[in-house]
Amino acid sequence: MTRAERAAVHLLALALALLIGGAAASALTAVERTGTAPLLALSLPSAAGLASTLLTCGLLSGLLGGGLLIALDDCPAWRLSPAQIGAMRLWWAAALASPAAWLLDLPFASALTVWVGIAALILTALVPSALRRGLAVWRAGMALAGIGLLLPALLAAILPGDVFTALIGGVIADGLRVSIGIPVAAVALMFWLMHRFSTVTPVWAARGTRTCGGLIALAGAWLTLPGLAAFGAPNWMRTLIGVGGFIPPLAWAVVAAHTYAALVRSGMTTARTTHWTALAALLFLLGGLTGGLRALPEFAAWTAPALSNTLMMWGAAAVMIGALNQTSAAFGGRAARGGALAPFWLVTGGVLIAVWALSMAYAAQTALALGAGVGLAGSAGLIAPLRSLALVGWMAAVFGVSWFGVGFWRRPPAALIEAEQE
């Protein structure tokens, strides 16, 4: 195993660790939601910020590791240059410091986002260009995610005090990161995985990456538009947004169809990558559906944007776990096999239950508020069981990812162990 290969695996492992933390922090916000632990809620006012930072850093780490794998696949002879090693260190420091600052509730926690963005951009730029066009799609996705992290600070520096530029820029930055950048990069990785575990040809995968990547970018724009329109859009623009509401579900349905095509032709692989990829496709599709509904005025009040964002994030997380799984199988780690289905079902069930419970809680509260005029404080007691259910779901997901993690860390890729024994 070369140093570059090891770096890729390590990035994926870092992603896994951050993801476990992110899932745990999500569970913590659910504890707060149940209202049974007010003191805990007080001592952790930024659990939501922590969860979001952990997920962002985790997903970007995983996607960076995945990009390295794609590049290595094209040029196995690649050796890390000093600049690349430096960029790698910069990323590790950023991905660890930023969640740590949130955890300690440091006042500059949100400022560290800039560091994360810059480190991601530098590392992305330094991954060598490969022949495979999938890497270009990955690079574009990573660049947009990085820019999304930098944009708010950039605008604040250029136009300080301009509330609207800041707010509108914030919506765009968010869209670039959550709705466009991360999903596009994840889709590139997903297609690379498909041609690893399935008999589909690299040419098919490359073409699929480009079509789907483009569609996902467009879908991401549509997921972002309702947020922009809130600042005062002319009627024709609102109509246009509503009419285009079919784009996100359609785009993700196309991805799901590609995934299906690859899954039915999955070869003799013993790795569970197929499962994780299928889960990713499902979560992405659900995210696209709920996101698309947001564009329609009738449904806007019923579908929380957080719902589709959460689904997208966990879709990308599933891709990442799939990549780790595939890699440890390829490099001879045995984590990919024996018993590996239990964590998969825990994560699948957990995320679906949590998301379902949260969406039901949200719908119930909206219905009560709009229909019966009951304030959210009034209906909080009624939906407490749903919030507890969401907690159960997140706990299952934490447990599942941790289980996978234990399997991975106990039996890491065999070559990795050899390298360390040398």
Add this chain to the structure above:
Amino acid sequence: MRSVFTSLLALALMVLIAAALIVHPRAELSAQASLGFAVWRAQGCAGCHALFDAGGGVASDLAGVTRRRTIENIRAALRDPALPPHHAGLTVSEIDDLIALFRWLDAQPLSARPTPTALAFAAAVASTGAPPTAALTPAERGRAEFSRAPGNCASCHSLAPDVVIVGPSLAGIASRAAERVPGQTAAVYLRNAILYPSDYLVPGYADLMAKNLGAALTVDQVDDLVAFLLTLE
């Protein structure tokens, strides 16, 4: 057809930029509502509440709150001792600014809710600057200080009578303070209660106040807090 991806991506980015350019000149925020943003951020409301799904996770999304509650209702919620103590300690004008903010947000069409995350939102609001505090009296500053870090007094002390969170309610403390310790005036007792909480324990309560407030708070902050507590007749 060299790259479907490049074309679609370019289209997506163009759509976003065009939308931003169309929307930007039409957007307006009253001066008071932007002060409300500053309060929202300074008071850490986003730590519990989402606003269009930005931040929060603990309590309700406050987008749409002016539709489901009357303004008087919201005012009451912001002083409700049964709700988490973060609500206590807002000044009257801070509450007005927040309500102006909620009104502005809710005047935006329901069909189009912005989706900034906690991070983007915090960064955006950060650029509007801190709320102006210079023009306030010491007691007003103290009131604001009361619910803020590093003291976080409001997380343990309610300002509503007889509501016990962790420590005793501080309603009416100005009248009680002079009688607590023989020989100590109200102001001296209050300063002592903040800086050396173990010196005198209110009967029935454990010694739970932080012992480092003397280091965590500036001299001015302690003065302001005492000035505020002295107004709680």
